[in-house]
Amino acid sequence: MDEGASHPAGKSASNNVIALMMTRFRRGDSGMIPIVIGLFVMGIYFETRSSAFLSVGNLTNLAIQASIFVILGMAEVWLLLLGEIDLSAGFTAGLGGAVAVILVDLQFHWPWYAALSTALLVSVAVGALWGLLVIGLRLPSFIVTLAGQFGLQGALIWVVDSQGTGGTISVHETVLYNIVYGNLTPLFTWIFIVGTVAIMSFNMIRKNARRSAQNLESQPTLILGMKVGGMLVAGVLAGWVFNSNRGTFTKLNGMPYAIVVVGVILAASTFILNKTKPGRYLYAIGGNAEAARRAGIAVDRYRMLAFVLTGLTSGIAGLVYVSQLNGISDGIQGGTLVLYAVASAVIGGTSLFGGRGKMMHALIGGFVIATIYNGLALLQFGSAQQYIATALVLLAAVTIDSLARRGSTIVK
Structure with missing residues (x-):
């Protein structure tokens, strides 16, 4: 009797989870689970085609490659939340x-x-300059930052070429070099990972419990358990990968500092967006700027803040970038970088239309871009195939976002 009675309850729980996921998709919040599943599918595919893909050395290299896309993607999220964009972020990073x-x-x-x-x-x-032009002169951010892209490219060429080093400047300073090529010790790698997973899990569980106590929509226990379990598994795998020896002639292990930089920016940015007044105001302005203005929010002030934070985050990406390349040249592909940045944010789930997005979206999307780039390179595909594959993934993400947004309007 007890065994038979358990089946309807289990079936009901599963049905509730599926119904909730469908409701969220129609409302424009499909979540990151489909993207994460897609990331795993790509990983399995590339491993079946090249056994080197899941090697500890390549996975660490992939994480370093992703760090540039992730940080620049987070820079774009600040503005995408407002329905704005910065097409010059790649050259802002390069100039910095x-x-x-x-x-x-x-x-x-x-x-x-x-x-x-x-x-x-x-x-x-x-x-700040782009913010002044967009807000003060009421110019479209697309046009202002597109012009800025050309201007910054010229400034970068002038700055680099004026040093008389043949258009390329190498990094010799230890701290700047070690951003990418330095590593935490294995012990501190585990401390960083365990601390990160513990804090994220605690915040997720506490937020869900608080919403449930207030009779607001909360995640079913099954989904919450899957997310926490997924983070635990990801943390263990990350610790094993980073702490495994990936050196050829000498021992090399530990988490690269670039990954720590990504984690710190992610944590700080997420805290600002979720726990502070400016963060909540950015969401409100992106959702409906006129309603936010009527509610007494200084809309222009917080729009300027978003431009400043985009510049700051882009500058940090630039430091990681020159460390990875061990220098800077006047031929930096800043335009390509910014397109990858926007793609990272949008593929991860941030809306191009404003009002919806998370810094975590840039993290997931950045790893999708890096996985495509890294996997196709291992299979000896050229740049043409890499660009086409990225374009298809981005187009699919934008299409899903647009359809979900239309569904959200219908549901309302």
């Missing part, structure tokens, strides 16, 4: 990186902390 390399090396020899801080200030100034 160039300033850091020039000041810390060459003839200036500034202390690394002064050089890196100045580079970030330059990037913030660029973001």
Whole structure:
């Protein structure tokens, strides 16, 4: 009797989960689960085609490649939440990186902390300039930042070429170099991973319990358990990958500092968006700017904040970028970088229309882009196939977003 009675309850729970997921999709919130599943499918496919894909060395390299896309993607999220965009973020990153390399090396020899801080200030100034033009003159951000892309590209070429190093400046400073090529010790790698998973799981469970206590829509226990379990599994796998020896002639293990940088930016940005007044106001403005204005929110002030934060985050991406390349050249593909950045955010689930998005979306989307790039490179496909594959994935993500948004309007 007891065994027979358990089946309807289990079936009912499953039906409730499916019904909730369908309701959220129609409302425009399909979640990250489909993207994560797609990421695993791609990983399995590339491993069947090349046994090197899931090697610890390649997975670590993939994570480093993804870090650029993820950080630039997070830079774009600040503006995408408002329905705005920054097409110059790639060259903002490049200019900031160039300033850091020039000041810390060459003839200036500034202390690394002064050089890196100045580079970030330059990037913030660029973001503030775009904000002034967009907000003060009521110009479209698309046009302003497109013009900025050309202007910053020219400025970058001028700055790099004026150093008399043949259009390329190499990194020799240890701290800047170690952003990508330095690693945490295995012990601190585990501490970082365990701490990250514990904090994320605790916040997720607490938020769900709070919503349930207030009779608001909350996640079913099954979905919540799957998310927490997924994070635990991902954390264990990440720890094993990073702490395994990936060196050829000498022992090399530990989490690259670039991944730590991604984690810190993700945590800080998520905290701002979810736990602070400016973050909540950004969502409100993106959802309905006029309603936010009538509610007494200083809309222009918080729009400017978003531009400044985009500049700052782009500058950090530039530091990681020059560390990865071990230098900067006047031929940086800033336009391609920014398109990958927007693609990372949108593929992960951030809406192009404003009002909906998370920094976690840029993380997931950035790994999708890096997986495509890395996997096709292992299969010896050229740039043409990489661009086409990325285009198809981006088109699918935007189509799903648009359809879900239409469904949201119908549901309302």
